[in-house]
Amino acid sequence: MPQRPVIGGGLRVVGSVHDRLLAHDGSPVLGRPGLDELSELLAAAALTGRGGAGFPTGRKLATVAAQPRRPAVVVNAVEGEPLSRKDETLIALAPGLVRDGAEILAGALGAGRVVVAVSDRMESAALRRSIAAVGSRAQVRTVAGTFVGGQETAVVNVLNGRPQVPSDPVPPTWERGLERRPTLVVNTETAAQIALLVRHGAAWFRSVGTAEDPGTFLATVSGSSTEVVADGVTETPRGAPMHQVLGLFGLRTDLVSGVLVGGYHGAWLPASALNTPLDVAALAPWGAAPGAGVLHVLDRRQCPIEATASIAGYLAGQSARQCGPCLNGLPVLAHTLALLAGLPGDARRSPTRGSHDLVARVEHLTRLVEYRGACAHPDGTVRMVRSMLRTFGAHLEGHLAGTCPR
């Protein structure tokens, strides 16, 4: 295994036998399939987006290709999720794959423009050099690496010279996006996976992962303490057991109370679920998905309700302040969670019945904000909060009885 560089912020990249993206030798992918050929490849590989939503990439491509106007391609490397470092890693270690993925998509679509939008929090010099080295027409644009600034519509807005905030999803970006062109927006890793798929073919792509959810993905691992797990990025097949991936970073299983899968918009899994395979089907019963590959381990010495309240507080502060239910609802939701986290102190003064009312209040607030914003921010926050209520139900009972059982 070659030596792995440590990229910005001391991030450790752990190599493995599964490396594809991270083992890339830097040589350009020369294939430029036409639209039909690329569509067949994407369908045969069953490639899904690696940015979070996990939408089938072939279907996105087909939707954009069916529009009457000449399209544009945007590679989204904004990575606004603070727990995710994998796009930054790819831009630093395999910029040629990102570039070639963008070129392949632009070529198949006959795109009028192709832009890679990178966050101002990442080092993009390697990407710029790699684009210049082959005379690629892809443009690199540096934009703010804010949480909701990475939402698809926010990225398109800032590239169009407007404020970098999400807008109403009607009309969708695939109909009217960059320069009002039909626009295909793909995540950095999705673009890189496409480049490798074109080089090696669908059978190779499917030779790892599960039948329904094939291929590899980049995981970003972090912990709520430095003892429970180390921070870093690695590449792993879909379907790999969670503990195996976390084990590469020195996981202390005795210290784990849960894992937040999918980042701040993801879902909590309990320590008893550490062997869950990291694929769409296995994570679905937990209300989770591989998403952008974020795995955040909670140290059992920290209160999961407090952790959830703290994340909800952060997310409330990240609202673009455009949509009333999100702007008004998320701070109240975060505040109510903080009251719930502080219950052992308060319970001595207030009757337990009031505590149960707080849980009901949290549930009510999640219903008030869900679906009621232009972007995924309220829905993602609700997903994370509800998963806490399910996964840490026993812990919650402790709070309601007057003690935090951490």
Next chain:
Amino acid sequence: MSASRQQVLHVDWTRCDGHGACAELLPTLLALDPWGFPMARGDHVRGDPVVPPGERAQARRAIAACPLLALRLLEVPSRGPVQRAASDAASR
């Protein structure tokens, strides 16, 4: 409109300021949340209330009455969500 389509009253939340005219004109479809923003009472597709054929004329009145131009009728499949920008559905 084929049998597999339905109409919803789509709210552009980036425009809506909680004026409340829509909920006044469409009391069977919309209530107001604690902050004064419209909220579907019954069937909805990702938050947008389903507009039964008998309410369409009144829905058009509500659209015209919105001072922020935040409302419009959308035709969507009877089952399944309004298509959001695909990568907006989860992370970030």
